[in-house]
Amino acid sequence: MFGHTNMLILKLTRDCNLRCKYCYIKNKDNFKGEMMEFYTFKRIIQRIIKDRKKATYPPKIFTLVLHGGEPLLAGHKKLRLFLGYASRKFEESGVKHRFSMQTNLTLLSTEILSVLHDYDVTVGVSFDGIKESNSSRTDINTEKFDTHFRELTDFNINFGFLMVVNKANINNIAESLDYIFKKYDTGPLKINYAEDVLGVGGSEVTGKEFFEKAWKVVLDRFLEKENTKQLEESNLSNILERYFSNIITKKNNIEYMRSNCGLKICGGGSNIIEINPDGSVHYCGRYSEDFKETYIQNIEDEEFLELKQISRYFDTVKVKHKILKENECDLCPADGICDHGCPAFYYSKYGKFGLRKDLVCEIFIPLYYYLVKNEIRLFNKLYETKKNQDGIWYLNLHLNIEDEWIDNITKKFKGYYVERDKNFKTENFNPQIAIRKK
Amino acid sequence: MKCTFCGKEMDEFQVGVTLNIKTSRLRNDDTWEEVPNMSLSSKEVLCSDCFSEFAEVLNEQVLKAKNKVEK
Numbered sequence: 001m002f003g004h005t006n007m008l009i010l011k012l013t014r015d016c017n018l019r020c021k022y023c024y025i026k027n028k029d030n031f032k033g034e035m036m037e038f039y040t041f042k043r044i045i046q047r048i049i050k051d052r053k054k055a056t057y058p059p060k061i062f063t064l065v066l067h068g069g070e071p072l073l074a075g076h077k078k079l080r081l082f083l084g085y086a087s088r089k090f091e092e093s094g095v096k097h098r099f100s101m102q103t104n105l106t107l108l109s110t111e112i113l114s115v116l117h118d119y120d121v122t123v124g125v126s127f128d129g130i131k132e133s134n135s136s137r138t139d140i141n142t143e144k145f146d147t148h149f150r151e152l153t154d155f156n157i158n159f160g161f162l163m164v165v166n167k168a169n170i171n172n173i174a175e176s177l178d179y180i181f182k183k184y185d186t187g188p189l190k191i192n193y194a195e196d197v198l199g200v201g202g203s204e205v206t207g208k209e210f211f212e213k214a215w216k217v218v219l220d221r222f223l224e225k226e227n228t229k230q231l232e233e234s235n236l237s238n239i240l241e242r243y244f245s246n247i248i249t250k251k252n253n254i255e256y257m258r259s260n261c262g263l264k265i266c267g268g269g270s271n272i273i274e275i276n277p278d279g280s281v282h283y284c285g286r287y288s289e290d291f292k293e294t295y296i297q298n299i300e301d302e303e304f305l306e307l308k309q310i311s312r313y314f315d316t317v318k319v320k321h322k323i324l325k326e327n328e329c330d331l332c333p334a335d336g337i338c339d340h341g342c343p344a345f346y347y348s349k350y351g352k353f354g355l356r357k358d359l360v361c362e363i364f365i366p367l368y369y370y371l372v373k374n375e376i377r378l379f380n381k382l383y384e385t386k387k388n389q390d391g392i393w394y395l396n397l398h399l400n401i402e403d404e405w406i407d408n409i410t411k412k413f414k415g416y417y418v419e420r421d422k423n424f425k426t427e428n429f430n431p432q433i434a435i436r437k438k
Numbered sequence: 439m440k441c442t443f444c445g446k447e448m449d450e451f452q453v454g455v456t457l458n459i460k461t462s463r464l465r466n467d468d469t470w471e472e473v474p475n476m477s478l479s480s481k482e483v484l485c486s487d488c489f490s491e492f493a494e495v496l497n498e499q500v501l502k503a504k505n506k507v508e509k
Contacts, residue, residue, distance in 0.1 A: 004478040054442045056456055056481045255472045263475065265463075270475040304443065305457045306480035314461075317476050321463045330466035 001273065001281065001296075001309050002048045003055030007063045007260055009274040009285035010044070012036045012082075016070040018104050020137040022166050022194035022203035024348055025069065026288040035074060036277040038081060044275060044299050045086050049093045051306075062090075066101040066121070067274075067285055076111035083119040100124060102162065105148045106140055113155045123152060123159040124190075129176030133169035136203050142179075149184060160234075161189035165214045166203040173217050177232055188234040191215065193359065195345045197288055207362025215367060223377055230385050238262065239337045240382060243371050245397050246336045248408050248433070254336060256398040260284075262339040264329070265320045269313040275299060281309075283316065286344035294347070316343070319353045327355050334361075334368035379413050383437060394432040401433055409435065441485035443492075453489040456481045 002008075014031040016023070025031075052058040064086060066079075074082070083099060090097045100122040116123060128134045130142045152159045161180060163169070169176065173191075180189060191214050196204040205213075218233045231237045245253040254264050260272040268284030275281050279299040280290065287294050296312045303309065320343060329335055341360040343353050371378065386393040397405070406418045415438050439448050461476035484492060 003480050054481055054483060056479045252471070254474075256474060258474045258477075265473050265475060267475040270478070305455070305482055307457075310459065310478070310480065314476060317461065317463075317473055321473075324463075325466060328466050330471070 001303065001306060002051035002062070003058055003306055005271060005273050005309075006059030006061070007065065007272040008044075008048070009065050009067045009272065010036075010041075011067050011069065011274060011276050011285060012071045012074050013069040013277055015073055016068055016104075017073065017106060018070070018138050020164075021200055022136060022164060022196065024195070024197035024286060024288045024345060026198060026348075028069070031069065034069075034277055035078070038078075038085075040277065040279045040299070041082050042085060043279065045089050047299055049089060049095060052095055053093070061096045061098055063098045063100060066099070068102075070104055070107065071101055072103050072105070072107040072112060076109065076115050079112065079115045080118075083115060083121070087119055098122065102126065104137070105145065105152075106138065108148045108151060113151055113157065116152075116157050117155045121157070123157055124162050125149070125152075125159055126164070127161050127180075128163050128166070129169045129172045130179045131172055131175070133172045133176060136166050136168040146183075153184065160187055163189055163191045164194045165191055165205060165210055166194040167205055168203075170205050170209055170213050173214050174221065177218070177221065181232060188230055188232050188237055190234045191218065192235070193363065195342065195349070195356070195359070197345050197348045199349065207359040208366070210359075211363045211366050215363070216370065219370060219374070219378075223374065223381060228381070228385060231382070235262065235339075239367070240371070240378060241396055243337050243375075244379065244382070244395060247375070247412065248395075248405050249397055249399055249402075250405075250408065251399065252336045253398045261342070264324065264335070264338070264340050265317055266340075266343060268344060269294075269296065269309070269316055273309075283313075284344055286342060286348070288348035291347065294344075316353070323353060323355050327357060329355075332361075332365070334364040337368055337371070338364040376413065379416075383416070383435065387437075391436055393435040395435060397433050405433070409433075439483065441488050442482045443484055443488045446485055448483075448485045451486040451489075453484045453486070454481060455484060455489070455492065 013034045013036065014025055014028065015034050016028055019028065048062065052062070099119055102124040104126045127145055128137060134140065163176070180186070193210045194203050194205070215233070215236060218236055222228055222231045231240065242253055257263065258267060258271050260267045272284055273281055273296065274283065274285040276290065281296040281299060282290065283294045283296065297303065297308050324330065324340065329340060332338070338360065341355045346354045346356060383393050410417055416435055417438055418433055418435055439452060440446065441448055456479060458479045459477060461473045462470040463473055465471050
């Protein structure tokens with residue numbers, strides 16, 4: 001399993017202290033008090049080490065994401081026990097790793113802060129913005145959240161924000177971005193669209209609204225604000241990189257990237273897997289319940305050549321391929337940048353795999369035209385924000401570099417050039433191209 | 439080093455068996471497009487007994503499956 005899987009979403013519990021309207025986990029009340037046992041956790045870590053040892057090309061860095069429900073419900077003692085064990089075992093076995101956690105942060109304490117600090121856990125904070133933006137989730141106010149953000153800063157913990165766009169925050173995006181980036185020296189936040197997976201209602205915004213009031217706002221700010229340090233949203237940052245890679249190579253770079261989310265046929269079940277508190281392994285953490293169709297195996301099950309997981313993943317590849325064909329996604333202008341929807345959310349909502357055209361196409365087709373219309377300005381701005389101290393912007397191309405692509409850059413983006421021989425970085429799986437300004 | 443299948447310490451032989459998979463899908467425009475997450479490699483390192491068993495079972499089962507598909 002872990003010979004090629006590079007990210008594990010580890011659900012310590014499906015219990016949570018909040019009841020967000022747009023949450024996709026079904027029957028949360030049934031999971032009250034649920035928590036992964038240390039025995040199960042140890043078996044998972046041992047399995048990761050064993051599988052990686054025999055792999056030909058294990059992913060360079062393994063990311064363990066403590067997830068939920070709410071992972072802070074584990075408390076500081078259990079978190080220290082788990083992370084201490086994983087950390088020591090990974091070090092002993094030479095597994096390069098990263099720990100991260102997705103949390104609502106409301107249960108933060110000094111003891112927990114010290115655990116996060118000691119094991120260098122990168123924290124993804126669920127925060128929908130200022131004022132009434134969090135009203136779909138909690139009545140905890142911005143000031144209280146702010147105290148926790150300051151505590152993370154004081155403990156020198158690396159953190160970023162996950163903002164889920166829903167009816168409560170759709171009109172506050174710019175204001176919330178101003179608040180976050182003025183106060184905290186953090187990298188791009190992630191802005192996802194809410195999907196009303198459980199049919200509760202009252203949270204989901206339309207694709208058009210999401211594009212106009214969230215992503216377009218971010219892009220406009222990027223283009224219009226002077227002295228911008230970065231594109232403030234990480235999905236868009238990846239999309240722009242993909243967009244320019246596609247232009248330069250005249251190929252669809254999606255074909256050459258392994259990835260978790262956001263890919264035409266996503267990596268749920270291959271690149272990324274989810275494990276529940278009982279040790280059952282599923283495609284990914286975004287399914288609302290334990291469906292038979294998305295179950296891979298148990299962490300204790302034996303496997304030969306990872307064939308159980310591979311054949312289960314291939315089942316989804318076949319289904320997703322059929323959906324892409326039926327919806328003629330291959331012929332869509334936005335194909336090269338689109339996330340093609342979340343299969344987990346669709347399955348959870350409708351009991352079968354499919355594509356939310358109303359949501360996905362309304363976001364990605366206008367986005368594509370926006371990028372086309374603004375590509376020169378975006379390229380210039382990206383260069384300014386991505387260049388290093390030597391004036392070089394390294395762009396991932398995912399492919400071995402061909403001569404013709406160098407010409408594509410100079411023809412299309414006047415004033416830029418590429419120094420071929422010196423600047424190619426091919427030591428990892430993602431060859432990069434070095435772009436300079438004349 | 440231990441056999442990744444039976445767990446016994448290997449002495450005389452160790453046989454590495456690698457499965458390399460590259461998968462492409464046929465697009466709407468009748469061209470092939472790679473599925474990167476389904477392009478991967480997996481590996482076992484077997485002792486001589488396990489490899490002999492594996493080779494026999496694989497041959498037998500694959501031929502059986504072939505007959506099934508042809509019918």
